[in-house]
Amino acid sequence: MNTILxxxxxxxxxxxxTPFQRSAVEDISFAVERGEFLGIIGHTGSGKSTLIQHLxxxxxxxxxxxxxxxxxxxxxxxKIRNVRFQVGLVFQYPEYQLFEETVYxxxxxxxxxxxxxxxxxxxxxxxxxxxVGLRDEHLDKSPFxxxxxxxxxxxxxxxxxxxxxVLVLDEPTAGLDPAGRENLMANIRxxxxxxxxxxxxxxxxxxxxxxxxxxILVLKSARILMSGTPAEVFARGEELLAAGLDVPQITRVAxxxxxxxxxxDPAVYxxxxxxxxxxxxxxxxxxx
Amino acid sequence: MLKDITLGQYFPGNTVAHRLDPRxxxxxxxxYITALxxxxxxxxxxxxAAVLAVCVRVSRVGLRALVKGLKPVLFIIVFTGLxxxxxxxxxxxxxxxxxxxxxxxxxxxxxxxxxxxxxLIMGTFLMTYTTSPISLTDGLERLLSGLKRFxxxxxxxxxxxxxxxxFIPTLIEETDKIMSAQKxxxxxxxxxxLMEKARALVPILVPLFISxxxxxxxxxxxxxxxxxxGGEGRTKLHVLQYQRRDYAALTLGVLILAxxxxxxxxGL
Numbered sequence: 001m002n003t004i005l006x007x008x009x010x011x012x013x014x015x016x017x018t019p020f021q022r023s024a025v026e027d028i029s030f031a032v033e034r035g036e037f038l039g040i041i042g043h044t045g046s047g048k049s050t051l052i053q054h055l056x057x058x059x060x061x062x063x064x065x066x067x068x069x070x071x072x073x074x075x076x077x078x079k080i081r082n083v084r085f086q087v088g089l090v091f092q093y094p095e096y097q098l099f100e101e102t103v104y105x106x107x108x109x110x111x112x113x114x115x116x117x118x119x120x121x122x123x124x125x126x127x128x129x130x131x132v133g134l135r136d137e138h139l140d141k142s143p144f145x146x147x148x149x150x151x152x153x154x155x156x157x158x159x160x161x162x163x164x165x166v167l168v169l170d171e172p173t174a175g176l177d178p179a180g181r182e183n184l185m186a187n188i189r190x191x192x193x194x195x196x197x198x199x200x201x202x203x204x205x206x207x208x209x210x211x212x213x214x215x216i217l218v219l220k221s222a223r224i225l226m227s228g229t230p231a232e233v234f235a236r237g238e239e240l241l242a243a244g245l246d247v248p249q250i251t252r253v254a255x256x257x258x259x260x261x262x263x264x265d266p267a268v269y270x271x272x273x274x275x276x277x278x279x280x281x282x283x284x285x286x287x288x
Numbered sequence: 289m290l291k292d293i294t295l296g297q298y299f300p301g302n303t304v305a306h307r308l309d310p311r312x313x314x315x316x317x318x319x320y321i322t323a324l325x326x327x328x329x330x331x332x333x334x335x336x337a338a339v340l341a342v343c344v345r346v347s348r349v350g351l352r353a354l355v356k357g358l359k360p361v362l363f364i365i366v367f368t369g370l371x372x373x374x375x376x377x378x379x380x381x382x383x384x385x386x387x388x389x390x391x392x393x394x395x396x397x398x399x400x401x402x403x404x405x406x407x408l409i410m411g412t413f414l415m416t417y418t419t420s421p422i423s424l425t426d427g428l429e430r431l432l433s434g435l436k437r438f439x440x441x442x443x444x445x446x447x448x449x450x451x452x453x454x455f456i457p458t459l460i461e462e463t464d465k466i467m468s469a470q471k472x473x474x475x476x477x478x479x480x481x482l483m484e485k486a487r488a489l490v491p492i493l494v495p496l497f498i499s500x501x502x503x504x505x506x507x508x509x510x511x512x513x514x515x516x517x518g519g520e521g522r523t524k525l526h527v528l529q530y531q532r533r534d535y536a537a538l539t540l541g542v543l544i545l546a547x548x549x550x551x552x553x554x555g556l
Binding site: 056084089090091096097098099109113158159162 | 465466468469470471472473474475476490491494495499
């Protein structure tokens with residue numbers, strides 16, 4: 001396999017040497033393969049936000065390393081900006097970072113910092129806008145005239161326009177209505193499928209992660225609790241629930257059916273998966 | 289980072305200094321500052337420093353936190369010190385070079401000036417360290433309530449002040465977040481000349497102002513929902529009442545001021 005991003009024994013401690021000293025991330029190691037869609041879940045305060053801010057060099061590790069394509073990102077601290085162009089990070093509620101007069105100019109902020117000009121810049125901006133489903137007529141508007149969901153798309157496009165190799169999304173659908181959520185996730189899915197960009201998705205919503213990620217990382221109290229494919233992780237549903245985390249709704253249904261004596265495998269995380277199981281049971285003449 | 293700013297920070301505690309009525313503390317600071325400006329000799333400044341030392345000891349605020357408060361004004365202190373040192377005319381020239389000359393009077397003035405500013409700031413900081421912003425504005429409102437007769441909107445002004453104090457940490461946190469977000473888009477705040485650095489602030493300031501206005505709007509709505517209509521007829525949850533310790537502290541404060549004035553009168 002082809003590793004693009006590797007985190008080695010990463011530790012980050014806030015307020016070293018004061019009574020408030022506290023580790024937000026402790027001894028975390030994992031690797032991200034090229035083209036992967038990795039989901040990261042964990043409670044508020046489990047260290048997710050601190051972890052992802054290390055991936056593009058916004059935070060410097062207290063101990064450990066972050067390797068991008070095999071190179072330590074802090075090998076040359078002066079060139080850390082180059083890392084930020086390659087690992088695009090979209091923060092929570094990114095619409096609050098918009099500042100330009102027009103949507104076009106705002107999306108162009110990142111690629112301009114990268115040094116793009118002329119046709120290359122124009123192409124990057126239009127392509128990014130298209131990817132998030134913004135129409136040409138939006139580009140000349142002020143970002144502040146748009147609706148909340150559209151603003152978020154503009155902010156997302158602002159990062160996509162840098163054409164990063166890895167895209168890190170921190171709760172991209174937080175605060176959107178269900179239709180907006182599904183719409184945005186569909187955009188992100190399409191983007192992943194068509195561009196082959198590696199994506200790391202941080203989310204509270206198990207359903208969102210289950211539906212999109214190829215692999216899941218579960219964080220708890222600054223450490224990795226589990227990692228594996230959705231089937232592997234949700235097979236340990238009881239452990240997740242014991243850790244105070246959620247499982248997808250359909251996994252809950254499967255667990256409840258199993259507790260009532262049906263021979264279903266609770267490691268299921270899609271409606272289709274459970275449907276197939278139940279149909280198979282019915283055909284087999286089971287108690288269903 | 290930005291979070292290290294200690295402006296107006298409150299260190300909770302339960303010492304006499306914390307329990308004093310906020311009005312007492314404000315008055316004491318006023319008395320202290322008056323005394324500082326009356327002081328004109330090393331004896332008087334020694335007394336003022338001793339008074340501060342005792343207050344610091346009583347309040348159990350770490351000296352380090354107090355000294356840290358001086359950091360932002362370090363430049364002003366050094367600047368005033370040098371100005372007084374190098375440009376005061378007078379007898380007994382010790383050293384001269386071009387327009388600069390150090391005189392005995394200059395040396396004295398510079399020392400006094402630096403001491404005055406340092407004591408003034410540490411004294412004021414001691415008050416904010418031992419008084420929560422809420423009770424501070426509460427005290428201020430009561431102290432100034434006499435001005436209501438002259439149609440000064442005292443309650444509204446102190447309400448504005450307490451809201452402003454309340455939102456300082458929030459805004460700092462917000463600035464941090466916006467800075468990170470723009471850095472993630474390759475914004476560069478470190479390099480470039482002054483003009484470029486000023487321009488680099490636009491991507492921070494615009495979102496910051498927008499969010500401040502949004503917050504203000506939301507807060508106003510929330511206050512109106514709870515029927516806030518200004519100070520008229522508004523009662524207090526905690527009614528301030530002077531205790532015996534407040535009278536004792538105020539008496540002590542007046543005595544120290546009198547002492548400083550007496551020292552000056554004696555030509556010391």
